[in-house]
Amino acid sequence: MRALLILLLSLASASAETLRIGPPPIMPALPELVLTGENLGTVPSLLVLRVDDRASPPYHDRANIERMVPPGPFTLRLRLPLLTTPRGRAIEPGAIRLAIADARDSGMRLSRLAIEGAPALPLGVHGWSFAPEGAAPLSGMTSVIPGGPGLTGINPRHVRRPGEDPILARGMTGVTRFAAPLPPGDWKITLWTEDPGEWETLPQLLEHRVRINGRDVVLFRRTPEEWAAQRYFAGREGEVTDSPWAALGARRGGRIEADVQLAPGEDLVVELAGHPRAATHLAAILAEPGTEGRRAMEALREARFNENWPVLHRPAAQNATxxxxxxxxxxxxxxxxxxxxxxxxxxxxxxxxxxxxxxxxxxxxxxxxxxxxxxxxxxxxxxxxxxxxxxxxxxxxxxxxxxxxxxxxxxxxxxxxxxxxxxxxxxxxxxxxxxxxxxxLPLRRPAPSQRVGVFLDVAPHLTPAQSSRQSACDLETLRALGLDLIAPPLATPPDHAALVADLAAAATRFPGPIIAYAPLRRLEAQMGPRDAAQTLVAAERAIAAAGLPQPVWVVADEPSGAGMADRVRAMAVALREAGSEARLAGHLNNPADTALLPLLHLATVNQGYGADANDIARLRAAGLRAFLYNMPRLRLAAGFYLWRSGAEGLLQWHARMPTADAFDPTDGREGDVQFFWPTPGICAAPDLDADLLEILAGQEDLRWLAWLETAPGDAAVALRRRLRREVPATWREAMALPPGAPELWQNAIIALARDLVR
The missing domain is CATH 2.60.40.10 (Immunoglobulins)
Known part of the structure; x- marks a missing residue:
């Protein structure tokens, strides 16, 4: 009975700000941590959950989950075997010692914290899950493992995809055939086949065949352009829906449905083929007389989607014309x-x-x-x-x-x-x-001494030749918008011809330094430090022979969080031993990264490392060029705060970095970050993101500040002194400013300019 599967362990209090539970006497096969409560406030609030499977573990060795909860009652469910620590270690459900839900200082009341078994497969429905053990969507489904009975494939393996979809987040690739016994009769078969993609890459499914008991139920071959039109841009036109699930989650899954009639002794046989490997991806199969199982699976997806992706804000309806x-x-x-x-x-x-x-x-x-x-x-x-x-x-x-x-x-x-x-x-x-x-106004403004720009990568849905053309157009657009700092897409050595071409495209449009974000780190990962150093020396020679300026090579990208500090040191030593004159850069977001400063020529820092004026002064005193990067409050960071901090510039993530489906913000570890939204065709008029306009507004503030620095008269001196007082020198104080502060400051400068030119 289902009641026997529900193991409720909660505090005696029916309504609290913090709830704790210990290990249950018996752990269900598919255990889920279930929390209910109510946000009594009028705005979304933060809820923090912690799960320990070791005695008094530090933060990095336990599961730490944060959720934004909108006003009103809520229920959250977390599958325990799928929780991981910040360093990627899977939590062991059988070793659970403590679970805590904390809503202090949030205006939230928690009523119940429990461990329950997962919802069950309806009676009469047969189901197979191709997720790893413990990740089946519904209890009662058979877990299929590589090398298991009925499975044939090309190096079949379980995969973990970003996002929280209970079916799509885990599956198996490399499946070419799966057979399972079923009683004779008529069956409705449902397959979930979509590989949601990893990081910025949505699989470009060009050839696909799905055959069920000898009949092709899916069969197509298409060009990359056809794939882009039919799949990549499928979410571009959708607009204004009452339900995020209907707009986003419901259109995902690659669900395939078919009716089959099985004779006595005949197995259910599913065959997959195509290109690329995503054509052999399977997440789940159901076989049933009706559609109860299919509805249960989709209802589970919808429920979990709504729990994980609550609506935090939507504008009020406006009916006036x-x-x-x-x-x-x-x-x-x-x-x-x-x-x-x-x-x-x-x-x-x-x-x-x-x-x-x-x-x-x-x-x-x-x-x-x-x-x-x-x-x-x-x-x-x-x-x-x-x-x-x-x-x-x-x-x-x-x-x-x-x-x-x-x-x-x-x-x-x-x-x-x-x-x-x-x-x-x-x-x-x-x-x-x-x-x-x-x-x-009849005035001329000097160019700001500080610079603003973005990271740029290739458009991931395009072929290499197409993406090269698009990148050149992207660089042209960014420069025309007035940005003057760039981390452009650069080919990885030893493809020197492509690297030189990419560097020339950037250097002819942007002044230095050109930030080479990825090539050196890719080399180190592929070759190790010694061979990477020799390869970079050859690249430096090719760049010099082309008459181009040498870029600044990023060797460290938030190294403390990734445990990469020792590899960064090894790479720097290898470059010196190889005779390289490479200037090295690091993106630093942790005070521990300070240890790497002697290896660097240029540092980009954010509030995690320390982005106050004093932090910038210390970097400059150590002989480094200091930039800000990846800051919130974009207009403030790109304008008045950049000016006050003394940093040389701001480099912001990212002009083209969608996570898989560029029109679905829920399918990645992070949301899509794309100042350029994808558009059909090559070099079409670009769709922009409003965040880019915030950066441009900040740069316009810099231009007015540059004018103010040289404006004559006592009124200009007084305004400069006033802004020095009012614009904070620490990021903590800057974050406390009202959103309209930059506009008010710019208006004050413009009012002075209007008085002086009358």
Whole structure:
């Protein structure tokens, strides 16, 4: 009986802020930690769970789980055998000593913490799980292991994929045939076949055949372009749904359904073939007379999705019909600026055909509209918000959703030679109009001494030849937007021709230093330090022969967290012994990384390492070039805080780093980070992310600060002193600033500029 499987161990208190349980007398075969409670507040709150399978383990040797819980009642379920420590060790359910749920200081009340068995397969349903032992979606399913009965394959092995889907997160690749006995009769067969991908790579499934008892139920062959159109961009057009599950989880799984009739003595036989290896991926199979099992599996997926990906925020419905300017109706700018003029349209569902009219001399602009989709509010946050941060560039006909505003942005570039004076930009949609005024001031600003840029990699859905063309267009777009620092995609030596071509594409558009993020670390991982050093020396010679500047090679990427410090030291020693003159860089996010500073020429640091003005001063005193990287509060970090910190620049992650499906923020260890959203074709008008506009706004703040540094008069001196006082020199204080602080400071500088040019 199911009641016998429920092993409830909880505190006597029915409502508390912290709950603890010890080991149960008997552990179920598929144990799950179940927590119920209620968030009594009005905003999402953080819940922390801890599971120990050793006596008093340190943080790195226990499971530590964080969840954002929206207001209202909640239930969370965690499969114990699937929990891991920060260093990747799997928790041993049979050795569990303690589980703690902690909601202190969160306005949350916890009512129950228990260990239960997993939900069971419905009666009469046969099921096979291709996940590792302990990871079957439902109890009662047969676990299939490599080399087990009925299984044939090419090096079949279990795989662990990012995300928390109870079926898709674990499966087996390399399965070419699976056979299992079933009673004779009519059966409904369901297969879950999708390999969700690993890190940024979504498997490019080009050939696929699925045969069940001699009949092909799936058979196709397609080109990479057809795969991109049919699969990679399948989630691009979806917008505005009441349910994140319907928009994201329900369309995943690679579910295949078929009816088979088995004669006496005939086995169920499933055969897989195709290219690449993902064509031989299986997560689960069900055989049943009806559809109860299929519904139970999909209900399990939906329930776990909703638990793991709660809605943290969605905008209120807006039913009024109107067109308005949402940025200041009057803006001031200087030559060399990039200004975002924002408009909002609301009304019944339909299509907007915008008409733009300049009064005064027209200025170059790109028009973008914000597509509503679910996204994580930060890459690590376990929850989603409805956001219009995907800025689409196909703006001739703009769909208007019912009940939600359509945000339309005119990103206006003011050339250095633009004459001063007022321009008016009028947007007309149907019979409605809205107008923004932009006044170009008669002044010239010096270039900032500090620089802002991004990491850039290849578009992962493209072929190598296509991605090279796209990368060149990406570099051109970033430079045209005014960014002046880059960590570009670079080929790995010994492919010297490709490396030189990639470096030339970056160096002709961006001043140094060019940050070589991946090549040296790839070499070290592939060859070991000595051979990697010899290979890099040859690459340095090829770069010099091409007349190009040497990049700064990243040798350490958050090394303390990855346990890589000794390998970094070995690589640096090997380079010296090989006679390399390579300048080395490290991305540092832990105070322990300080030990590596003598090996480096350039350090990028964030708040984890220490990003205060004093931290930057110490790095510079040690002879290193100091940059910030991967900071939150993008406008603040790229502008006023960068100026106050004294760092040489900011390098932000990432222009192209989606996790697998670029239109699903829930399928990776982190959310998709992509200042450039993927677009069909090569070098099409780029879709941008609103985060990139925040970085551009920060760079515009830097330009005004550069002007203020040389502005004459007592008023300019007073404003410089005021900003030195008001802009914090520590990141902790900066994070406490209200979101509108940078805009207020920029307005103060512009007000001074207007007074001086009257």
């Amino acid at each position: 109107r067109l308005s300017v949402t940025s200041p109706a009057q803006s001031w700018a200087a030559p060399g600026s990039i200004v975002a003029l924002r408009f909002t349209a609301t009304g019944p569902a339909g299509t907007l055909t915008p008409s733009w009219i300049w009064q005064g001399e027209a200025l170059p602009m790109r028009v973008l509209w914000g597509q509503w989709r679910w996204r994580r509010p930060a890459p690590e946050t376990p929850g989603v918000v409805l956001s219009a941060a995907h800025l689409r560039a196909d703006s001739e006909a703009i769909p208007l959703p019912a009940g939600l505003p359509r945000e339309i942005t005119a990103l206006v570039t003011i050339p250095e030679g633009a004459p001063p004076g007022e321009r008016r930009l009028r947007l007309s949609v149907g019979g409605a109009t809205a107008e923004a005024r932009l006044t170009v």
